[in-house]
Amino acid sequence: MxxxxxxxxxxxxxxxxxxxxxxxxxxxxxxxxxxxxxxxxxxxxxxxxxxxxxxxxxxxxxxxxxxxxxxxxxxxxxxxxxxxxxxxxxxxxxxxxxxxxxxxxxxxxxxxxxxxxxxxxxxxxxxxxxxxxxxxxxxxxxxxxxxxxxxxxxxxxxxxxxxxxxxxxxxxxxxxxxxxxxxxxxxxxxxxxxxxxxxxxxxxxxxxxxxxxxxxxxxxxxxxxxxxxxxxxxxxxxxxxxxxxxxxxxxxxxxxxNPTPGSKAQDAYLQRLLKSITHHGEVRGRRRKSVVKVIVAKGSDRNENERRFFGGLSKAGFVAQADGSVVKGEALPAEAEGAAAKRQQPKRQTKAQRQAAAAQATVSKDAGEGSESTAVEKASPSLEKKPQDTAKSGASGTGAKGEAQGDKPARPSRANSGGSRQQGKTGQRKGQQRPKHPSSKK
Structure with a gap:
């Protein structure tokens, strides 16, 4: 030595x-x-x-x-x-x-x-x-x-x-x-x-x-x-x-x-600062204002301690300003609102949940279209003729062309009935089809 x-x-x-x-x-x-x-x-x-x-x-x-x-x-x-x-x-x-x-x-x-x-x-x-x-x-x-x-x-x-x-x-x-x-x-x-x-x-x-x-x-x-x-x-x-x-x-x-950001000492300091602001209704001291100013300027880069501090300010009814002061207000700053909205987004659904939702939407859509089709059919009775009208037309002997013209409305009626039954079974609708000639094969 x-x-x-x-x-x-x-x-x-x-x-x-x-x-x-x-x-x-x-x-x-x-x-x-x-x-x-x-x-x-x-x-x-x-x-x-x-x-x-x-x-x-x-x-x-x-x-x-x-x-x-x-x-x-x-x-x-x-x-x-x-x-x-x-x-x-x-x-x-x-x-x-x-x-x-x-x-x-x-x-x-x-x-x-x-x-x-x-x-x-x-x-x-x-x-x-x-x-x-x-x-x-x-x-x-x-x-x-x-x-x-x-x-x-x-x-x-x-x-x-x-x-x-x-x-x-x-x-x-x-x-x-x-x-x-x-x-x-x-x-x-x-x-x-x-x-x-x-x-x-x-x-x-x-x-x-x-x-x-x-x-x-x-x-x-x-x-x-x-x-x-x-x-x-x-x-x-x-x-x-x-x-x-x-x-x-x-x-x-x-x-x-002057604690290190992100440390336990910073958390304790910010809690003391929050208590002082809540008690006095303002940020007292130039150094404390500079601390709040720096935290506000960080924006989304704030650490957990700083976000907790801003949350405590919001619960107490205060909003931090860019100059380091605080004002009374219930609304969060725009930046905090955006972060809150981002956190409130719905959770991602599983594949099974998405498929169930899609099937339910399809059924609801088909039900709506079926109701619309029924309303159209009721509003257009001239497109269909009863079976007895067809028989009378055939007995009058108006010719093959007349028979064909008289029989055409009767075929769609049976087809539509079958289509309606098929739609009720399957839950799907293929749309209105053109009527077939009576002489054509089924």
């Missing part, structure tokens, strides 16, 4: 100078040789560094959002190359390159503060040895050696020998208890930070390398810091515990106020 810390010796002087400046302020309040003065100086160093790293944290959030926006394409790649994992990885990396997305961006804050971490470790190691370092002269080094946090010197380690701990005017039991508690708290805070990111602020509907990376960090980082923590001085443990608590609070704020 000392070898690694020596690589960052170029930043040792600025780190030690910042600690000295904070020590002057806290030393005037709590006393220059107290653990409160030196401990709060280290905590203030962490806060200053994390404030300077806020731009990197913002970049981390943007990269996370880009990863979320790429999830539909990632899912398509996973489905397309389901059986070829190597090709799937190649296509994923190609997508990252085309969109300029870095899945390792979540590590940027940790990597950026690593030089300060090792520089502080180098400073505390020299304090334990009683050597001047950076902006700290011998008087300040001796003052820091006398500072204790809950009975443990800030330069003591869990693995120090009893003789070295006694030289710092402390007991080995106190040092190991304090360092063990700090290591546990440091690892627990690291695990909780990653867990709340995975469980609340990630869209779990699509499995991506980003999710696998976060899951790996959730379990590996706490173990790494727990193993390495036994070699950290108490002052370094204070530094790392403070930065973990800062990260946890910062992450909690982002999850509550």
């Amino acid at each position: 000392d070898t690694i810390a020596s690589l960052f010796s170029f930043i040792t002087w600025p780190v030690s100078w910042v600690i000295v400046q904070f020590h002057k302020v806290y030393g005037a309040i709590f006393g220059p040789d107290t653990g409160w003065a030196w401990g709060l100086s280290i905590v203030s160093l962490v806060v200053l560094i994390r404030i300077c790293l806020i731009p990197l944290f913002v970049k981390q959030i943007k990269s996370t959002r880009n990863m979320q926006a790429l999830q539909p394409k990632m899912k398509a790649i996973q489905e397309r190359y389901k059986s070829d994992k190597q090709r799937q990885s190649e296509e994923m990396m190609k997508l990252y390159k085309e969109t300029g997305t870095n899945p390792l961006s979540s590590c940027l804050p940790i990597l950026a503060q690593s030089p300060f971490f090792f520089a502080l470790y180098h400073v505390l190691s020299n304090i334990a040895s009683g050597k001047e370092i950076g902006a700290m002269n011998q008087a300040l080094v001796d003052s820091a050696r006398q500072a204790h946090i809950f009975g443990a010197p800030i330069a003591a380690k869990f693995t120090d020998s009893p003789e070295k701990v006694e030289a710092l005017n402390a007991s080995l039991t106190d040092v190991r208890i304090v360092t063990a508690v700090m290591i546990i708290l440091m690892s627990a805070s690291q695990f909780f930070t990653q867990r709340q990111l995975m469980m609340k602020n990630v869209d779990l509907s699509v499995k991506t390398p980003y999710m696998q990376q976060q899951k790996m960090l959730m379990y590996i980082f706490p173990v790494i810091f727990a193993v390495m923590g036994v070699n950290f001085p108490v002052g370094v443990l204070v530094y790392w515990l403070t930065t973990n608590v800062w990260t946890m609070g910062q992450q909690m704020y982002v999850i509550n106020q």
Whole structure:
């Protein structure tokens, strides 16, 4: 560890100078040789560094959002190359390159503060040895050696020998208890930070390398810091515990106020927003209006949480507008009406159902046509003659032509009667036929 810390010796002087400046302020309040003065100086160093790293944290959030926006394409790649994992990885990396997305961006804050971490470790190691370092002269080094946090010197380690701990005017039991508690708290805070990111602020509907990376960090980082923590001085443990608590609070704020679309945190945020709108009758706050505006602009691309939010607005009698505000109204927006109409389409019928419907329609049509034919026959009695008229015509001896003319109407009557009987049996109608000559064969 000392070898690694020596690589960052170029930043040792600025780190030690910042600690000295904070020590002057806290030393005037709590006393220059107290653990409160030196401990709060280290905590203030962490806060200053994390404030300077806020731009990197913002970049981390943007990269996370880009990863979320790429999830539909990632899912398509996973489905397309389901059986070829190597090709799937190649296509994923190609997508990252085309969109300029870095899945390792979540590590940027940790990597950026690593030089300060090792520089502080180098400073505390020299304090334990009683050597001047950076902006700290011998008087300040001796003052820091006398500072204790809950009975443990800030330069003591869990693995120090009893003789070295006694030289710092402390007991080995106190040092190991304090360092063990700090290591546990440091690892627990690291695990909780990653867990709340995975469980609340990630869209779990699509499995991506980003999710696998976060899951790996959730379990590996706490173990790494727990193993390495036994070699950290108490002052370094204070530094790392403070930065973990800062990260946890910062992450909690982002999850509550700017959640990832499609995550559980977004659902909880939108439900809180819906409750506020229902209670006040309006969208309060510029940031909240921008959230509603973005959701309205998405249209049909809204996720399940956003559709549920709009459904709750509709039930409460509100309609979201394009500018992010809401107005009273019972009618849904045109876009929502179209989606509702689309969902209300009848289900597709089976083949048996379609055939039954077609047969019923045919029977109804034939029944209508039969009624129409009966009405036509009643309206045209001149087209038919009774059988006795035909007999009288034959007895008068008017000739073959007259007989033929007199017999023609009688044949269609019998044919039509038979056709009617056939129609009643089969349910089909062949139409009116031309009457046949009496001399023709049946």
